[in-house]
Amino acid sequence: MEYSKEWAEIVELQQHTKNLILIAEEYDLNWNDYLQPFLEQRSALDHICRTMAVKTGINKDGSDGEAYENLNKAKGHLYRAFFDTADWLSTRFRSLIIEEGSSYNSDCIKKAIPNYYSDIPPDIQKINTKIADIRNNKDIASQTGTINQVNEYNNLIDKLRGYYEIIIEAKESLEELKNEQRRKSWKSIIIQIVVGLLIAVVGTIVGAVFL
Amino acid sequence: MKDWKKVINVKMPEVGPITKKSIDETKKNSHRFRGSTRVSTGRVWTDREYEIWREKVLNTPLP
Numbered sequence: 001m002e003y004s005k006e007w008a009e010i011v012e013l014q015q016h017t018k019n020l021i022l023i024a025e026e027y028d029l030n031w032n033d034y035l036q037p038f039l040e041q042r043s044a045l046d047h048i049c050r051t052m053a054v055k056t057g058i059n060k061d062g063s064d065g066e067a068y069e070n071l072n073k074a075k076g077h078l079y080r081a082f083f084d085t086a087d088w089l090s091t092r093f094r095s096l097i098i099e100e101g102s103s104y105n106s107d108c109i110k111k112a113i114p115n116y117y118s119d120i121p122p123d124i125q126k127i128n129t130k131i132a133d134i135r136n137n138k139d140i141a142s143q144t145g146t147i148n149q150v151n152e153y154n155n156l157i158d159k160l161r162g163y164y165e166i167i168i169e170a171k172e173s174l175e176e177l178k179n180e181q182r183r184k185s186w187k188s189i190i191i192q193i194v195v196g197l198l199i200a201v202v203g204t205i206v207g208a209v210f211l
Numbered sequence: 212m213k214d215w216k217k218v219i220n221v222k223m224p225e226v227g228p229i230t231k232k233s234i235d236e237t238k239k240n241s242h243r244f245r246g247s248t249r250v251s252t253g254r255v256w257t258d259r260e261y262e263i264w265r266e267k268v269l270n271t272p273l274p
Contacts, residue, residue: 025249029264030254031249031254032249032254032255032256033247033249033250033254033255033256034255034256034261035226035229035250035255035256036258039226042223042226043223046222046223049219050219050220053216053219058216058219059216059219059220062219062220087265088261091264091265091268091269094268094269094273095264095268095271097273097274098268098271098273098274101273101274102274104274106274109274120273121273124273125273128269132269
């Protein structure tokens with residue numbers, strides 16, 4: 001098949017993006033859609049049709065060069081669709097990690113997830129930076145080896161989802177630790193109040209007896 | 212309508228930024244079109260809302 005390498009790349013990109021969109025729609029803050037990837041797919045479809053118009057003879061004036069150029073433009077739009085979706089989903093996982101983790105202090109987190117501070121936040125920071133770099137790159141289609149980056153970012157998003165799931169799984173221990181801390185702090189407040197009262201009572205007695 | 216072949220190499224019209232106004236218009240006219248339920252019920256990020264949310268999340272320190 002002519003341009004089989006490009007077609008294979010287009011099919012792979014579309015499936016990766018669809019996979020991420022399906023996940024992103026379920027995890028979105030208000031079950032909203034982010035339309036930018038769909039707009040990119042819309043443009044990609046138009047370029048694919050232009051290629052096919054040449055190849056099927058509908059566009060008799062079109063050249064092979066034009067057909068190939070349009071196929072590459074379609075790829076560019078599909079790359080942008082993928083990276084926009086990756087950005088949407090990775091931002092959402094980051095926000096979920098913040099939402100779920102922020103009600104616990106560092107002691108609770110350290111006890112419930114011992115490798116949290118050494119692994120998770122530094123890795124999340126790296127992932128967000130990498131995705132933002134790619135998203136800001138306007139010449140995605142002209143890069144070589146970008147499909148490898150797509151696979152790399154798919155793995156990074158899987159990692160982010162994994163981190164979110166680690167926090168969700170540790171939720172019970174985190175709650176227990178939080179309650180334990182709360183009990184301890186109440187205990188210490190009560191002891192302080194009792195000691196304070198005792199000192200006041202003893203002070204009053206001593207004052208009354210000796211002064 | 213017979214001249215569809217003439218538009219093969221014409222660029223698709225730009226959608227423009229997704230705004231609150233465009234979402235409201237879409238909702239108002241949703242009975243005239245078939246398509247995504249989320250879009251027709253206005254469950255869509257505006258460009259501005261998305262960027263504000265994204266910036267806020269990326270600038271919020273991780274726990």
